Amino acid sequence: MILTVTLNTALDITYHIRSLRPHGTHRVTDVAERPGGKGLNVARVLAALGHEVTVTGFAGGGTGLSVQDGLTTAPGITDALVPITGATRRTIAVVDQQSGDTTQLNEPGPTITPAEWSAFQEAYEDLLRPAAAVALCGSLPPGVPVGAYAGLIRTARAANVPVLLDTGGEPLRRGIAARPDVVKPNADELAELTGSHEPLRATQDARRRGARAVVASLGADGLLALTPEGRWRAAPPEPIPGNPTGAGDAAVAGLLSGMVEQLTWPDRLTRAAALSAATVRARTAGEFDPGAYQDLLRRVAVTTDATAA
């Protein structure tokens, strides 16, 4: 079983309207909603790859109920979300039918009480026992200490469970110092962490801060991986047009499943880059296109980087 942690779960809502006019009244023609938050997105991809996944984090209120209802219909995903009195946040994507452009509204999330945070940590320790790997994903809701991920990484290491961290800002800075097995920052998160906008230099700096491996997701430039076994770049053969929503989460699922299946690093990176590109290409934001994935698996190029120090 693979465990994914989403402390700031969300109910992701998509509205289709004709065209957004500020200060106007709009009839929503189509409403879609699904469980959201990075760790839940990672879990969905892992389940589609045939892995058993358990998801934890927090859920509360009517929105939490909708998130948990959405999980019951997802085969391969076990819901181990911890109840809270606050309500799970919503994110609303308003899609203009005329232009196809999206306007995003993101709620801040409920405040987690100290008792709820303690209850989560206990549940997490129990869930780690049968886990083959764990991913810690996304932002922290109000009330959760900024050093939360560092503590969760130490607990995973004590339990001998490999741990991947995918977050940004201060939670990443604190978390990386606790020596996770993998961190997967994107270009912005890397720059914020290290102060450098030069991907190679920034990735090297991130690794020196404590991660065993750093896999930077660089958008159209693919993945740059610095690992104890070597340094690689992985990218699709041509730029993939589409919606990058969820591409980073798909890459995390690729890395995590490859780790559990004991693939070599180049094979893990091939899978991660192919899933990521197949998500960009998919018609539904955040899903991956299985046909494109199979095609891209054969065509992603992984190259060793000879300039590695």
Add this chain to the structure above:
Amino acid sequence: MILTVTLNTALDITYHIRSLRPHGTHRVTDVAERPGGKGLNVARVLAALGHEVTVTGFAGGGTGLSVQDGLTTAPGITDALVPITGATRRTIAVVDQQSGDTTQLNEPGPTITPAEWSAFQEAYEDLLRPAAAVALCGSLPPGVPVGAYAGLIRTARAANVPVLLDTGGEPLRRGIAARPDVVKPNADELAELTGSHEPLRATQDARRRGARAVVASLGADGLLALTPEGRWRAAPPEPIPGNPTGAGDAAVAGLLSGMVEQLTWPDRLTRAAALSAATVRARTAGEFDPGAYQDLLRRVAVTTDATAA
């Protein structure tokens, strides 16, 4: 007990953001939510006036749960919403903090099944028995027949319960023919019903279509009432600046409470006009300002209209 019917209940959500930029990503700084839909708004005002109110209509999904949770904290309101498998719709008001302007996004509402519509009609008949009056409020959700209000009015009349109808479009046209005791159209609904933009002529036409009394809410011009006992205009002494959201619902609560308390028509209209203006003046959209209400009760002018036919 007063009964209010809201077939298309809503979870009304208000977001505060800095400023809406189409196709941008926005952090919501403040989220508020409360039970919505015209009949629930009417119930809230009735309860604030000290009346026992029962609310019915439909509720389902996580949003329905949030609506029902919100009702449990409203003193004086009894929840008799009928469960459905679909999810109660959301309305989202996005308020710009810079300009104070609001952008509105309204979901269409769940489709009601024939079995759910039958279950509602049975529940409604039972709820009418202890009711002193009933208000039928707002739009019809998909799946409910367009003649629904006509049927509910006939049931109320058979049970000797006075009935007020507040809706628009075809549901108003069909409903008014079933001879409700009062209809409360606004200027737009009146014009759509009668084809006339001249309020007096349109109100007279509406009354001829079957309503015992017609109270037209004409915005800043106050109320125009054509009743079996006479014809009146009621308006605050000066234009009230503010947000007109909920002003019509407050007027309905004034008319309904006045009817149950057997006030004279001029006293009912004074109350309705004062509540309506006190809602426009309130800081929170859809609430009424109790101080302004008491002040306006003394200052609303009700005049008989000598030009009445």
